Amino acid sequence: MVCMNTNQIQALIGMLATFGLLVLMVLPSVIGIVRDRRIDRQIENAQKSSSRSTVPSTATWYAEGRRSKKLVSS
Template sequence: MTTFLNHLTVLSVLTLLSAPALYGLHRERRTDRQLRGAAAGRSGAEGVRVRTQKSSSRSTVPSTATW
């Protein structure tokens, strides 16, 4: 039983120490994928379309701030 707890302790410490590194690696790979997509002329990562707003559809309501 003691050996099992020792193995479990080592495994949990290893998980706690490697989790941030694995998360950072995943985030960096996603950023690289987005940069490659932008360089190739696609908008967004993995084919996600970004909706752009035309200047004629912008709101023309004047500001009501009276400072």
């Protein structure tokens, strides 16, 4: 049987309170990191799905035309 005296009980309560405060201080950071990683994965998935398109946009056609004109004139 484990018998604890008053000093041991106070030390245990102090350690639990300290641990509880540590958890409360670290928890928002952990939640933010998890949220950022989820958003990063969503952005990567969106970029992968948009890069699968094989038809270039109008802006790409225009830029390619301007580049080829510069090469010819220089």
